[in-house]
Amino acid sequence: MIALPLAFGHSAAGGEPAPGGRGARESASQLTVDGIGALVAELRRRGYRVIAPVRRDGALVLDEVRDAGELPWGLGVESGPGHYRLVERGDGQLFAGAAGPMPWKRFLRPPREKILDADRTPGGGFTVTEPDPSEEPPLAFLGVRPCDLRALTILDKALLTAGGRSGYAVRRSRAFIVAVECTEPAETCFCVSASAAQGVNCGPGADPAAAPGAPRHDLLLTEVTGGGGHRFLARSGSCRGAEVLARIAHTTADTRTIDAASRAVERAAASMRRTLPTVDLRSLMAASVEAKHWRDVAERCIACGNCTLVCPTCFCTTTEDTTDLTGAHAERWNSWDSCFDLDFSYIYGGEVRSSVQSRYRQWLTHKFGTWQDQFGDSGCVGCGRCIAWCPAGIDLTEELKALQSEWELEADDA
């Protein structure tokens, strides 16, 4: 594993100021529990539509919140392959629930989005207009964990370089990001391993502001409980983040809070048991194209596409064209698509990927292999959503290990 400044303890031991990067000890602030309400109010006062985890349908989903009372205080998550349950923790913690079924992409690249209006003109021609996403209220994301912050960076590489004034580009450039350090990973989490595999600095304890090419945030919170009470370490990562923080009642962070935050994050990172194979995953994927193991997965995978919907980096979309009853007005809508859908690869003559094994292979090899060819990064951040929300309980870390075993066996035979 590549040595990373993963945990606060490491850098503190090295004599560096701890959370929030260099100099953070001086600049870190702390908020009381009421500070979260003030933060929501301040963001709303600035015109942001505040999106945060809320409890709905037995899960932590993302939705608009109007005050801090709507936030999931005291809720935790128990997850496993094909398993997800909310648990009442009884400690009132706000950010103890790991990634729910909804990724933040839902708000930047919505499941359905109109991309064109076309109207007939008298001469038989037509005019085309594109919706202007800058007319929407800007978004503020409250509670973006390091895994999801990194997912946004990965989406940026895939969706921004192609150019164009896409809805994603407009919403992303305006979004205010309140990141939160992870102090409670779920059993399905493996971000420490996933980020180490990429040599990037994320996961619990990583300092999002300090790493080169790191995801950007406007504010960074760390939840602290225990001696000294329930409070939040807060650091700004941008000018507008500092402006917002300045408007909220806060105090300079005390040493006890900073140290408690370090320990909480360090503990979280150390508690993560699930890992990716430590081999070069791009090479493993390239070597596994004809692996027998895909057949084994296909016997369990029902090609429902849940993994692609909950994945924070899956970005595939399809288009649908419609007209109204007069035939004079037409629209084009983008909607999420999934490489598990049979129709996804259809060209005249038939589907390219008709078998389930070929579709699972497409998904997994894209995430860990060809994503790197296409966008210079991995497509997996280790959030574990696809493991929890797979109805068949397929765990991609286990599938990767099986592929690794097959690869090593073949290498031994050769």
Place this chain on the structure above:
Amino acid sequence: MNASTRDTRARAAHAVPAPAIPAPAATRPSPMAPLPYVVTSVHRDTYDTVTLVLEPEDAALPSWEPGQFTMMYAFGVGEIPVSVSGDPYRQDRLVHTVRDVGAVSHAIASARAGDVLGVRGPFGHGWLSDGWPQHDVVVVAGGLGLAPLRPVVYGLVAHRAKFGRVTLVVGARTPADLVYTREYEAWRSCGLDVRVTVDRATPDQDGRPWTGQVGLVTAPLARVALDPERTTAFVCGPEVMMRAAAEALADRGVSDQQILLSLERSMKCGIGVCGHCQLGPDLICRDGPCVTYRHAAPLLAVKEL
């Protein structure tokens, strides 16, 4: 971009830094907005295939290269990728050959002169990333695969003296499926060696019995005199035909970097953001459709990739 650049593109991608989040410019249209083009003439090629000539109603697309494609839009029906099949020296218009096989292609193939269609593009890498070939050229087309190759053929005809031996091998399922048949004689008279073969010798488009060759394109291809060191090949058609033709050319010593294929996958956006056109590491709309056989061979060898 030369062939070696193309082959290293995947590796170079590793160095891609996170792009800065741009404040998107307010200029329009975006690459996703079709521009209205007027159909100025329609030529029926076969029982199910037509060629449309289109001219911009107002703003025009940027100029296109042989092998590139546009996304053609039928109002309210949908969009499909279609390669440009016209003369590359006539950038004032777009020429597209469309086979009527689905809802959108039916709407487009049913267009009449005066109708307005939408176009976006041009997209993708064309045939001539390395420029025009210096010596001998072999063009191998199967069925509608001749459409994206025709701009190359027009260039070869226009500058015939600059090339050595130029051979065009055309194949189709039946004589009635052959496109641009009325141009073959003109191409021959300009010094192209045009060889035509069909899988089944049913009557041609005019009801006349077929008297030409019967068999796959690999049969006439095997008889083409080749100087492999000096040959560049352009191959387009069904995937199985491209593999057979490229393999035959490679077996005869033509470098797999001098054999170019045009690949096809499902496409929705044309700019690499919908994810549909993936073939292994490639997004065909962005990294293709024209690639070297060296690049394509391992990808095409995998079933259902």
